[in-house]
Amino acid sequence: MDLQSLEAHVGSPKQRWDTLIDRIQSEGVVRFRDVENEWLALLWCLDAYRVAGVAPRSLGKASLSEPRRLAAAYRMKGNWFAIAVAALLQNRTSQPIGAKNRVIGFSQTHQIDVAWPRRENDPLVCIETKVTGAPAYSDTPARGAMSDFSNRRKELKFAATDLKLYRRQDGTTIDHWGAWRSTAPPKTYFLWGARLRTGPRTEDSVVALARETQALVDSYLDGAGVLAWRTNETRDGYETVALPGWARVSVLDDVLHRVASEIRQMAPSGVAPEAVVPANTLVPAELLLPDEDA
DNA sequence: GGTGCGTTTACTGTGATCCA
Protein backbone atom coordinates (compact mmCIF):
# COMPACT_ATOMS: atom_id res chain seq x y z
CA MET A 1 0.00 0.00 0.00
CA ASP A 2 1.42 3.42 -0.92
CA LEU A 3 1.30 6.68 1.02
CA GLN A 4 -1.81 8.03 -0.70
CA SER A 5 -3.74 4.81 -0.16
CA LEU A 6 -2.72 4.67 3.50
CA GLU A 7 -3.75 8.27 4.09
CA ALA A 8 -7.10 7.58 2.45
CA HIS A 9 -7.55 4.39 4.48
CA VAL A 10 -6.30 5.27 7.99
CA GLY A 11 -5.40 8.97 7.82
CA SER A 12 -2.16 10.63 8.89
CA PRO A 13 -0.56 9.95 12.31
CA LYS A 14 0.67 13.53 12.57
CA GLN A 15 -2.76 14.95 11.84
CA ARG A 16 -4.42 12.51 14.24
CA TRP A 17 -1.95 13.45 16.99
CA ASP A 18 -2.35 17.19 16.39
CA THR A 19 -6.13 16.80 16.51
CA LEU A 20 -6.01 14.73 19.71
CA ILE A 21 -3.75 17.05 21.71
CA ASP A 22 -5.55 20.13 20.40
CA ARG A 23 -8.87 18.68 21.55
CA ILE A 24 -7.49 17.94 25.04
CA GLN A 25 -6.19 21.49 25.35
CA SER A 26 -8.98 23.45 23.70
CA GLU A 27 -11.89 21.49 25.22
CA GLY A 28 -10.30 21.03 28.63
CA VAL A 29 -10.63 17.24 28.51
CA VAL A 30 -9.79 15.66 31.88
CA ARG A 31 -10.39 11.93 31.31
CA PHE A 32 -8.33 9.66 29.12
CA ARG A 33 -11.54 7.71 28.51
CA ASP A 34 -12.87 10.70 26.56
CA VAL A 35 -9.99 10.57 24.08
CA GLU A 36 -9.42 6.82 24.25
CA ASN A 37 -10.95 6.14 20.84
CA GLU A 38 -8.81 8.85 19.24
CA TRP A 39 -5.70 7.41 20.94
CA LEU A 40 -6.45 3.88 19.70
CA ALA A 41 -7.16 5.21 16.21
CA LEU A 42 -3.86 7.10 16.27
CA LEU A 43 -1.96 3.94 17.24
CA TRP A 44 -3.83 1.85 14.68
CA CYS A 45 -2.95 4.45 12.06
CA LEU A 46 0.73 4.57 13.06
CA ASP A 47 0.97 0.76 13.12
CA ALA A 48 -0.61 0.56 9.65
CA TYR A 49 2.25 2.67 8.27
CA ARG A 50 4.76 0.43 10.02
CA VAL A 51 3.19 -2.75 8.64
CA ALA A 52 3.12 -1.23 5.13
CA GLY A 53 6.73 -0.01 5.46
CA VAL A 54 5.68 3.52 4.50
CA ALA A 55 6.95 6.61 6.33
CA PRO A 56 4.12 8.98 7.24
CA ARG A 57 4.09 12.54 5.96
CA SER A 58 5.44 15.36 8.20
CA LEU A 59 7.30 13.08 10.63
CA GLY A 60 11.06 12.53 10.73
CA LYS A 61 13.73 14.38 8.80
CA ALA A 62 13.03 14.59 5.09
CA SER A 63 16.71 13.99 4.31
CA LEU A 64 16.64 10.47 5.78
CA SER A 65 15.80 7.27 3.98
CA GLU A 66 12.21 6.04 4.23
CA PRO A 67 12.94 3.15 6.64
CA ARG A 68 14.79 5.48 8.98
CA ARG A 69 12.06 8.10 8.83
CA LEU A 70 9.50 5.41 9.59
CA ALA A 71 11.51 4.17 12.57
CA ALA A 72 11.88 7.73 13.85
CA ALA A 73 8.16 8.39 13.52
CA TYR A 74 7.41 5.17 15.36
CA ARG A 75 9.51 6.23 18.36
CA MET A 76 7.26 9.25 18.87
CA LYS A 77 4.41 7.29 20.40
CA GLY A 78 5.98 7.21 23.88
CA ASN A 79 6.40 10.99 23.87
CA TRP A 80 2.84 11.47 22.65
CA PHE A 81 1.53 9.39 25.54
CA ALA A 82 3.50 11.43 28.11
CA ILE A 83 2.39 14.75 26.61
CA ALA A 84 -1.26 13.65 26.57
CA VAL A 85 -1.12 12.51 30.21
CA ALA A 86 0.47 15.81 31.28
CA ALA A 87 -2.19 17.79 29.41
CA LEU A 88 -5.05 15.80 30.99
CA LEU A 89 -3.60 16.31 34.46
CA GLN A 90 -3.13 20.00 33.84
CA ASN A 91 -6.79 20.30 32.88
CA ARG A 92 -7.81 18.43 36.04
CA THR A 93 -5.78 20.61 38.39
CA SER A 94 -5.43 24.01 36.68
CA GLN A 95 -1.79 23.70 37.70
CA PRO A 96 1.09 23.92 35.22
CA ILE A 97 2.13 20.29 34.71
CA GLY A 98 5.46 19.72 33.06
CA ALA A 99 6.13 16.98 30.53
CA LYS A 100 9.74 15.77 30.28
CA ASN A 101 11.16 17.40 33.37
CA ARG A 102 14.70 17.38 34.69
CA VAL A 103 14.56 16.47 38.39
CA ILE A 104 17.46 16.19 40.83
CA GLY A 105 17.57 13.00 42.86
CA PHE A 106 19.83 11.73 45.63
CA SER A 107 22.60 10.40 43.40
CA GLN A 108 21.87 11.88 39.96
CA THR A 109 19.40 13.86 37.91
CA HIS A 110 16.44 12.15 36.28
CA GLN A 111 14.20 13.03 33.38
CA ILE A 112 10.65 12.57 34.60
CA ASP A 113 7.80 12.34 32.10
CA VAL A 114 5.25 14.22 34.20
CA ALA A 115 6.06 16.23 37.33
CA TRP A 116 4.39 18.67 39.70
CA PRO A 117 5.35 21.31 40.74
CA ARG A 118 7.42 22.14 37.72
CA ARG A 119 10.85 22.49 39.32
CA GLU A 120 14.21 20.72 39.45
CA ASN A 121 14.32 20.36 43.21
CA ASP A 122 11.79 18.46 45.27
CA PRO A 123 8.74 18.00 43.03
CA LEU A 124 5.93 16.35 44.96
CA VAL A 125 4.44 14.14 42.23
CA CYS A 126 6.41 12.27 39.56
CA ILE A 127 4.87 10.07 36.86
CA GLU A 128 6.78 7.82 34.50
CA THR A 129 4.98 6.70 31.35
CA LYS A 130 5.76 3.97 28.86
CA VAL A 131 4.25 2.63 25.65
CA THR A 132 5.27 -0.86 24.57
CA GLY A 133 4.42 -3.42 21.91
CA ALA A 134 4.44 -3.27 18.12
CA PRO A 135 2.88 -5.26 15.25
CA ALA A 136 4.79 -7.61 12.98
CA TYR A 137 6.09 -6.16 9.73
CA SER A 138 8.15 -7.50 6.87
CA ASP A 139 10.07 -10.45 8.36
CA THR A 140 10.15 -8.95 11.86
CA PRO A 141 7.80 -10.66 14.31
CA ALA A 142 5.48 -8.62 16.51
CA ARG A 143 7.12 -7.18 19.61
CA GLY A 144 5.42 -8.11 22.84
CA ALA A 145 4.16 -5.67 25.42
CA MET A 146 6.54 -7.18 27.99
CA SER A 147 9.69 -7.04 25.86
CA ASP A 148 12.59 -5.43 27.72
CA PHE A 149 10.35 -4.84 30.72
CA SER A 150 12.86 -6.49 33.05
CA ASN A 151 15.24 -3.59 32.28
CA ARG A 152 12.65 -0.85 32.33
CA ARG A 153 11.29 -1.87 35.72
CA LYS A 154 14.77 -1.52 37.21
CA GLU A 155 14.84 2.07 35.97
CA LEU A 156 11.43 2.71 37.53
CA LYS A 157 12.47 1.27 40.90
CA PHE A 158 15.77 3.13 40.99
CA ALA A 159 14.29 6.47 39.96
CA ALA A 160 11.46 6.23 42.50
CA THR A 161 13.84 5.48 45.35
CA ASP A 162 16.51 7.97 44.30
CA LEU A 163 13.91 10.75 44.18
CA LYS A 164 12.54 9.85 47.62
CA LEU A 165 16.07 9.92 49.10
CA TYR A 166 16.67 13.48 47.88
CA ARG A 167 15.37 15.50 50.85
CA ARG A 168 17.24 13.74 53.65
CA GLN A 169 20.18 12.49 51.59
CA ASP A 170 22.34 9.98 53.51
CA GLY A 171 20.60 11.05 56.71
CA THR A 172 17.43 9.27 55.60
CA THR A 173 15.99 6.94 58.22
CA ILE A 174 13.87 4.23 56.64
CA ASP A 175 12.92 1.67 59.32
CA HIS A 176 9.94 -0.16 57.74
CA TRP A 177 10.33 0.10 53.96
CA GLY A 178 6.63 0.21 53.15
CA ALA A 179 5.84 2.85 55.75
CA TRP A 180 8.76 5.04 54.67
CA ARG A 181 8.15 4.97 50.95
CA SER A 182 4.44 5.70 51.34
CA THR A 183 5.20 8.95 53.17
CA ALA A 184 8.47 10.09 51.60
CA PRO A 185 7.97 12.63 48.79
CA PRO A 186 7.60 12.64 45.90
CA LYS A 187 4.66 10.38 45.15
CA THR A 188 5.77 8.18 42.28
CA TYR A 189 3.48 6.68 39.65
CA PHE A 190 3.79 4.60 36.51
CA LEU A 191 1.36 4.76 33.59
CA TRP A 192 1.76 1.98 31.02
CA GLY A 193 0.24 1.89 27.56
CA ALA A 194 0.59 -1.60 26.12
CA ARG A 195 -0.31 -3.12 22.78
CA LEU A 196 -1.06 -6.79 23.41
CA ARG A 197 -0.10 -9.34 20.78
CA THR A 198 -2.86 -11.61 19.61
CA GLY A 199 -2.44 -15.09 18.17
CA PRO A 200 -2.47 -18.68 19.32
CA ARG A 201 1.15 -18.96 20.48
CA THR A 202 2.36 -15.43 21.09
CA GLU A 203 -0.62 -13.86 22.80
CA ASP A 204 0.26 -11.28 25.47
CA SER A 205 -1.61 -11.71 28.71
CA VAL A 206 -3.18 -8.72 30.42
CA VAL A 207 -2.92 -10.80 33.60
CA ALA A 208 0.88 -10.84 33.29
CA LEU A 209 0.83 -7.11 32.68
CA ALA A 210 -1.24 -6.52 35.80
CA ARG A 211 0.96 -8.87 37.82
CA GLU A 212 4.15 -7.00 36.85
CA THR A 213 2.63 -3.61 37.56
CA GLN A 214 1.15 -4.82 40.84
CA ALA A 215 4.60 -5.98 41.95
CA LEU A 216 5.97 -2.48 41.33
CA VAL A 217 3.22 -0.91 43.42
CA ASP A 218 3.72 -3.45 46.20
CA SER A 219 7.45 -2.83 46.36
CA TYR A 220 8.45 0.64 45.12
CA LEU A 221 5.78 2.87 43.57
CA ASP A 222 2.81 4.73 45.04
CA GLY A 223 0.49 3.74 42.22
CA ALA A 224 0.26 2.55 38.64
CA GLY A 225 -2.22 2.62 35.80
CA VAL A 226 -2.47 0.42 32.74
CA LEU A 227 -4.12 0.95 29.37
CA ALA A 228 -3.99 -2.28 27.35
CA TRP A 229 -5.26 -2.69 23.80
CA ARG A 230 -5.31 -5.35 21.11
CA THR A 231 -6.56 -5.85 17.56
CA ASN A 232 -10.33 -6.22 17.50
CA GLU A 233 -12.17 -9.27 16.09
CA THR A 234 -12.94 -7.61 12.78
CA ARG A 235 -9.26 -6.66 12.49
CA ASP A 236 -10.02 -3.08 11.50
CA GLY A 237 -8.87 -1.30 14.66
CA TYR A 238 -7.79 -1.62 18.27
CA GLU A 239 -9.99 -2.27 21.30
CA THR A 240 -9.14 -1.87 24.96
CA VAL A 241 -8.67 -4.92 27.18
CA ALA A 242 -10.10 -4.87 30.71
CA LEU A 243 -7.79 -5.50 33.66
CA PRO A 244 -8.49 -8.55 35.83
CA GLY A 245 -10.82 -7.80 38.69
CA TRP A 246 -8.36 -8.86 41.40
CA ALA A 247 -5.71 -6.38 40.30
CA ARG A 248 -5.17 -3.35 42.50
CA VAL A 249 -3.56 -1.78 39.47
CA SER A 250 -5.79 0.97 38.15
CA VAL A 251 -7.04 2.22 34.84
CA LEU A 252 -5.39 5.48 33.77
CA ASP A 253 -8.22 7.76 34.82
CA ASP A 254 -8.21 6.39 38.38
CA VAL A 255 -4.55 7.31 38.72
CA LEU A 256 -5.09 10.75 37.19
CA HIS A 257 -8.02 11.33 39.54
CA ARG A 258 -5.92 10.29 42.53
CA VAL A 259 -2.95 12.43 41.53
CA ALA A 260 -5.18 15.45 40.91
CA SER A 261 -6.77 14.95 44.33
CA GLU A 262 -3.35 14.80 45.99
CA ILE A 263 -2.24 17.95 44.20
CA ARG A 264 -5.35 19.81 45.38
CA GLN A 265 -4.69 18.66 48.95
CA MET A 266 -1.07 19.79 48.79
CA ALA A 267 -1.95 23.11 47.18
CA PRO A 268 -5.44 24.02 48.45
CA SER A 269 -4.90 27.68 47.59
CA GLY A 270 -3.41 26.83 44.23
CA VAL A 271 0.14 27.55 45.35
CA ALA A 272 2.53 24.62 45.63
CA PRO A 273 4.51 24.21 48.87
CA GLU A 274 8.06 25.52 48.81
CA ALA A 275 10.72 23.04 47.78
CA VAL A 276 12.68 21.39 50.59
CA VAL A 277 16.29 21.57 49.44
CA PRO A 278 18.96 19.77 51.49
CA ALA A 279 21.69 22.06 52.85
CA ASN A 280 24.36 19.58 51.88
CA THR A 281 24.24 16.86 49.26
CA LEU A 282 26.24 13.67 49.59
CA VAL A 283 26.85 13.30 45.86
CA PRO A 284 27.73 16.22 43.54
CA ALA A 285 25.52 14.85 40.77
CA GLU A 286 26.37 17.69 38.41
CA LEU A 287 30.08 16.74 38.47
CA LEU A 288 29.56 13.05 37.72
CA LEU A 289 29.66 11.37 34.37
CA PRO A 290 26.20 11.19 32.83
CA ASP A 291 24.41 7.87 32.53
CA GLU A 292 25.23 5.72 29.57
CA ASP A 293 22.22 4.77 27.46
CA ALA A 294 19.37 3.57 29.60
C1' DG B 1 21.32 41.77 27.17
C1' DG B 2 18.91 39.38 23.52
C1' DT B 3 18.75 36.32 19.66
C1' DG B 4 19.79 32.59 16.73
C1' DC B 5 22.03 28.50 15.73
C1' DG B 6 24.86 24.47 16.38
C1' DT B 7 26.01 20.94 19.85
C1' DT B 8 25.12 18.03 23.69
C1' DT B 9 22.33 15.28 26.57
C1' DA B 10 18.79 12.19 28.06
C1' DC B 11 15.32 9.44 26.68
C1' DT B 12 12.73 6.43 23.64
C1' DG B 13 11.34 1.73 21.33
C1' DT B 14 13.42 -1.58 18.58
C1' DG B 15 16.85 -4.95 16.68
C1' DA B 16 20.61 -8.02 17.35
C1' DT B 17 22.94 -11.17 20.02
C1' DC B 18 23.79 -14.27 23.67
C1' DC B 19 22.52 -17.97 26.49
C1' DA B 20 19.84 -21.32 29.11
Place this chain on the structure above:
DNA sequence: TGGATCACAGTAAACGCACC
Protein backbone atom coordinates in the same frame (compact mmCIF):
# COMPACT_ATOMS: atom_id res chain seq x y z
C1' DT C 1 12.47 -20.83 21.62
C1' DG C 2 12.17 -17.14 24.55
C1' DG C 3 14.13 -14.20 28.10
C1' DA C 4 17.87 -11.02 29.19
C1' DT C 5 21.01 -7.74 27.81
C1' DC C 6 23.12 -4.32 25.12
C1' DA C 7 23.61 -1.17 21.25
C1' DC C 8 21.48 1.74 17.99
C1' DA C 9 19.54 5.92 16.00
C1' DG C 10 16.07 9.83 16.10
C1' DT C 11 13.81 13.36 18.82
C1' DA C 12 13.33 17.36 21.67
C1' DA C 13 14.96 20.08 25.20
C1' DA C 14 18.83 22.06 27.34
C1' DC C 15 22.95 24.18 26.80
C1' DG C 16 26.78 27.06 25.06
C1' DC C 17 28.60 30.39 22.25
C1' DA C 18 29.07 33.84 18.64
C1' DC C 19 27.10 37.77 16.94
C1' DC C 20 24.37 42.00 16.93
